[in-house]
Amino acid sequence: MKHRKVLITGGAGFVGSHLAEHLMENGRQITILDDLSTGCYDNVAHLEGRDGVSLLIDTMFNEPLIEDLIRSHDVIFHLASAVGVKLIIDEPVKTIRTIVGGTEIVLRYCSRFRKRVLITSTSEVYGKGTAIPFREDDDVVTGATSKHRWAYACSKALDEFLALAHWRETRLPVAVVRMFNTVGPRQTGKYGMVVPRFVQAAMHNQPLTIYGDGRQSRCFGHVADVAEALVAIMETSECYGQVINVGNDQEISITDLAKRVISIVGGHSKLAYVPYDQVYGDGFEDMLRRVPCIDRLQKLTGYKMQRDLDTVIQDVHRYFVGRESD
Numbered sequence: 563m564k565h566r567k568v569l570i571t572g573g574a575g576f577v578g579s580h581l582a583e584h585l586m587e588n589g590r591q592i593t594i595l596d597d598l599s600t601g602c603y604d605n606v607a608h609l610e611g612r613d614g615v616s617l618l619i620d621t622m623f624n625e626p627l628i629e630d631l632i633r634s635h636d637v638i639f640h641l642a643s644a645v646g647v648k649l650i651i652d653e654p655v656k657t658i659r660t661i662v663g664g665t666e667i668v669l670r671y672c673s674r675f676r677k678r679v680l681i682t683s684t685s686e687v688y689g690k691g692t693a694i695p696f697r698e699d700d701d702v703v704t705g706a707t708s709k710h711r712w713a714y715a716c717s718k719a720l721d722e723f724l725a726l727a728h729w730r731e732t733r734l735p736v737a738v739v740r741m742f743n744t745v746g747p748r749q750t751g752k753y754g755m756v757v758p759r760f761v762q763a764a765m766h767n768q769p770l771t772i773y774g775d776g777r778q779s780r781c782f783g784h785v786a787d788v789a790e791a792l793v794a795i796m797e798t799s800e801c802y803g804q805v806i807n808v809g810n811d812q813e814i815s816i817t818d819l820a821k822r823v824i825s826i827v828g829g830h831s832k833l834a835y836v837p838y839d840q841v842y843g844d845g846f847e848d849m850l851r852r853v854p855c856i857d858r859l860q861k862l863t864g865y866k867m868q869r870d871l872d873t874v875i876q877d878v879h880r881y882f883v884g885r886e887s888d
Contacts, residue, residue, distance in 0.1 A: 567591045569635040571622060571668065572642030574601030576749045577682075577741070577785055581639060582606060584789040586615060593631060597621045600645040605748050622664035632671040637796055638679040640668045643718075650714040661717035669728050669736070678735040680796050681725045685742040685809065685852055686715040695855040698740070698805045705847050712847075722805060729803040737801040739792060742809025742854045745874045746785030747881035757782060760820055761878045764827035765886075769834035776817030776835060779851050783810035784869035784877070794863040801862050807854040810867050819871075826875045 568585050572578045573594030578601065585592050591614040594606055598619060610617045620627055622642050632638060642664050644650060644657040665681060672679040688696045689704035689712070702719065704712045721738075728734040745757045763770045791808045795801045814822070817833065824831050838848060860866055 567593075567635045568637045568639065569593045569595065569631050570639045570641060571595050571664070572601060572640075574598060574603060574606045574617075575641060575645070576605065576746075577744055577788060578639075578641045579605035579609075579748060580746065580785045581641070581789040581792060582609060582615070584786075584793060586612065588793075590614070592616070593618065593635065595620060595622075595631065596642070602748075622660070622667060625667060628667055629671050629674075632668070632677055633675050635677065638668060638672055638677055639682075639792060639796070640665060640679060641682050643682065644714065651710055654710045654713045657713050658717050661714070662720055665721040666724060669724055669734070672736070673728050673732060673734050676734070678796060678802075679725075679737075680792060681721055681736060681738045682792075683718045683722050683738050683740045683805070684714070685740055685807075685854065687719050687722065687740060688849075688852070689715055690847070690849060692851075694851050695811060695853040696807065697855045698807055698858055709847055726803065726805075733803075735799070735802045737795050737803075738805045739795060739808050740805060740854075741788065742807065742852065743780050743782045744785050744788045744809070745782045745878060747877055749785070749878065756780075756816065756819065757823070757875065757878055758882070760823040761827055761875065762882055764824050764829050764831045765879070765882060767829045767831055769832050770820040770823065771834050771836055772816055772820060773836055774816075774838050774848060776820070776833070777815055777850070778848060779813045779815045779853070780819070781810045781813050781853055782819075782871055782874055783808070783867055784874045787867045787869050791859060791863070791865050791867070794865040795859075798863045804858070804862070806859050806862070807856050808859060809854045809856065810871070811854055811856050812871060813851070813853050814871065822871065823875055826872065827879050 574596035593616040609615045644660045650657045725736045
């Protein structure tokens with residue numbers, strides 16, 4: 563990356579911490595901003611005090627601070643967001659305010675100071691779309707506004723509209739990334755993430771709890787690949803004004819994922835199926851398949867995901883083994 567000073571909002575989160583490591587290892591000066599509402603200090607404790615690394619514990623809504631930070635940095639990666647379906651169901655007001663309000667502030671000051679910015683969106687934006695694989699220009703179909711599950715998708719979609727509006731009106735150098743399921747070390751099951759939940763259960767010979775019937779399928783990308791892809795996007799001016807899928811395109815059902823975890827971790831865990839409404843309440847809606855088309859990422863940047871699902875599971879397992887041995 564040509565520009566040396568990088569700001570990462572939400573930098574103490576799972577993805578943000580890996581992005582910070584990747585940038586630091588490549589000689590960038592980084593500032594991590596996080597309010598630790600869903601991020602975790604332990605994710606970045608090993609970076610604090612390192613040359614070229616600053617850690618600030620504060621909110622995205624401290625506008626004087628945000629203004630100063632954006633003015634003094636070259637590139638902004640905006641990762642701060644509400645995280646996880648469970649949190650979104652339980653705290654819809656916080657979800658909407660955090661996502662839409664925070665992104666509006668970042669884009670406003672990036673526009674004022676003409677800074678390069680990456681806005682992270684989500685595969686949730688595709689909603690109940692059935693055209694597989696999902697392509698960035700596909701129509702999107704979400705559920706009724708009475709279903710709180712869709713607050714996240716619609717809030718992120720509004721982020722995308724706002725980012726692209728800045729691009730169209732003033733050619734603000736902004737790229738939007740729709741991230742698909744991202745997994746790796748430091749991710750926990752606290753907000754419902756399936757791979758760390760399965761790995762921890764298998765390590766202790768506990769049942770692997772599957773929500774729904776397990777036929778729903780997902781694609782799981784390694785967080786190290788995702789961090790590298792985000793940097794590649796910001797290094798490529800052709801990505802500005804674009805929406806770009808980032809993720810692995812190798813599809814697996816949740817039942818088969820659970821079996822794969824057991825085979826890699828070992829043990830004698832069984833599979834347990836729990837109806838969605840017992841976890842998320844009545845009327846919860848989920849997507850049967852979620853598979854990205856990653857042609858645009860590869861065409862614009864040349865980047866290809868390097869790590870397969872077995873590597874993802876092995877790295878998550880190794881991480882939890884290390885934590886339990888500390």
